[in-house]
Amino acid sequence: MAGDLFGEETPTARQDAATGAAPLAERLRPRSLAEVVGQEHLTGTDGAIGRMVAAGQLSSIILWGPPGTGKTTIARLLAEAVKMRFAALSAVFSGVADLRQAFADAEKMAATGKRTLLFVDEIHRFNRAQQDGFLPYVERGTVVLVGATTENPSFALNAALLSRAQVLVLNRLGDAALETLIDRAEAETGRALPVTTEARAALVASADGDGRFLLNQVETLFSVTLDAPLDPAELAQFLHRRMPVYDRDRDGHYNLISALHKAVRGSDPQAALYWLARMLVAGEEPLYVLRRLTRLASEDIGLADPQALVQCLAAKDAYQFLGSPEGELAIVQACLYLATAPKSNAAYAAQKAAWSAARETGSLAPPANILNAPTKLMKDLGYGAGYSYDHDAPDGFSGDNYWPDGMAPGDYYRPVDRGFEKRIAERMAWWDAQRRSGR
Structure with missing residues (x-):
């Protein structure tokens, strides 16, 4: 079974390596943890794996890292270092019967005093029930589990399994x-x-x-x-170039969109353009990126530059009209516009505050003065009585009350002193002053 970086060593592989018939990667397989490159933060004297080997005692671990970084090699060398039996399964090719056989073999070996390190490649591919099947054998010490995954364990593995294993992160090789x-x-x-x-x-x-x-x-x-x-x-x-590791429905997808969002929010157009390129070059759906940029236009820019949202919607229309690759330039334009625009999350904060107030105040009725009165009964009940039509007032502002009876006016939207919102703040301050003066 081929594994990460150098695969799992088999008798045939050892024979081939001895005769020079094995692939180069097989012949260069590390023979000790000290020969593993790029993971010294784990295998070194002060690393988690180094300390385990020094103590001669292993605990169950999950090795999380990109392909080709040494997960299988480390697991095999760990077993050798503490003189444990090494058994391996691949979640891609193994089922319930294979798991049962592996546990049965481990129990037989345990009866003879030999502990088993069970390496499970692509462990995230086992379903929840299969993952739960490991728990009693791990708890009893029948096996020391070493799982390997390229996916974020927080999402790919059961919480119960994670609570019994230490997650060790392998770095991509520098x-x-x-x-x-x-x-x-x-x-x-x-x-x-x-x-x-x-x-x-x-x-x-x-x-x-x-x-x-x-x-x-x-x-x-x-x-x-x-x-x-x-x-x-x-x-x-x-030669052909290695395609970037990028799963559109997995962890890398969310990491890159987060990086793009943070770079735009942080007003770094160069970094924003880089993360945008990383996603599109890797095959991300352009309209997904545009949807995220459009949300960002309201969340992080808002009324500091109302054109930000317009730019995103125009980029959507342009991309749908032109297609790839011509339409991707419109996405670039929208991204750069957002990154260089003045920033404000005032609209975002106002939404959260207003939504919270709406949930807390329940079904308070609007004040009678701003209710329409299309029938005589409603007029008799006072609907619309005393309403001031703002366009008839000086400066187009009446200062009327628009809040439910018994509820103090809220303060949800607080424009920042940047971009177009600076002018909005000035208008709001003037209106507030008029209300205080009794207009």
Whole structure:
């Protein structure tokens, strides 16, 4: 069963590695935790895994990280480091029968004094009931569970299972770690990578933090005979670039839209444009991004610049009229407009305050003076009595009462001293002064 970064080692894989027939990634599999690159915050002396190994005692853990960062390798080396039996399952290929067999085998081994580390790859793919099935075996110590997932455990795993396991976050591999893998590949093959210095840097960047992908690319380069080292342009033609990790209904999706929202709110048009590009290049639905920008126009800009909402709706019309890729420029324009507009969340705060007041005050009736009186009975009951028509008043302002009897006037909308809202605040202050003077 292939796993993360270097896969799960099998007898056949070990034999192939010994004869040189195994893939390069298999031959470069770390033989100790110290050889694992890019995860020193976990495997080092002060890291959670390093401390567990030093104590010789493992607890159940969930390894959460991107593909190609070493989750399977770490699990296997953990078992070796504390001399536990290593058993592995993939949630993609395993069902209830496989789980039962794994637990039964672990119980037999426990009876002989041998504990089992049960590694479950893609553990988030097990349903809730299957995840609950682990609990009694973890609690009794029949197995030490090491689960691997690329999804946010907060959403993908049961709370009961999470409460019994420590979540450890693996980082995407940085440039230094990926360079180390290339160095090891060159040492293993006895050859220099047939690329220029600039192409080598481009190769590292193209891996997007995935060590397994990088080694596969390196192996492809070693498999051919070239007359001269490849430059970046030639390398790009020779190899394909790794697609960014981006699931439109998963954690990465929400992380990037959050980053876009925060960058716009923070008035950083350059960062906002970058996060917008990250989403659209990865295949996000453009209209989803536009919907979020339109919401942002009201939530974080509002009446500080009323044109912000107009720009978003115009971008929607333009995109639907032009399609991709021409229409994406309109989305860029809307994004940059929002990022460079004056900011105010006054409308957003006013909505929350007004909604709260509406729930608290129940069914208070409007004051009689502002009620319509289409019938004689309603007129006799005082509907509309004393209503002042504002257009007949000086300055178009009567100062009439519009609040329910027994309820003090609320103060929900508080415009900021920025953009168009600064002028709104001035008008509101003048109206308030008129009311206080008895208008």
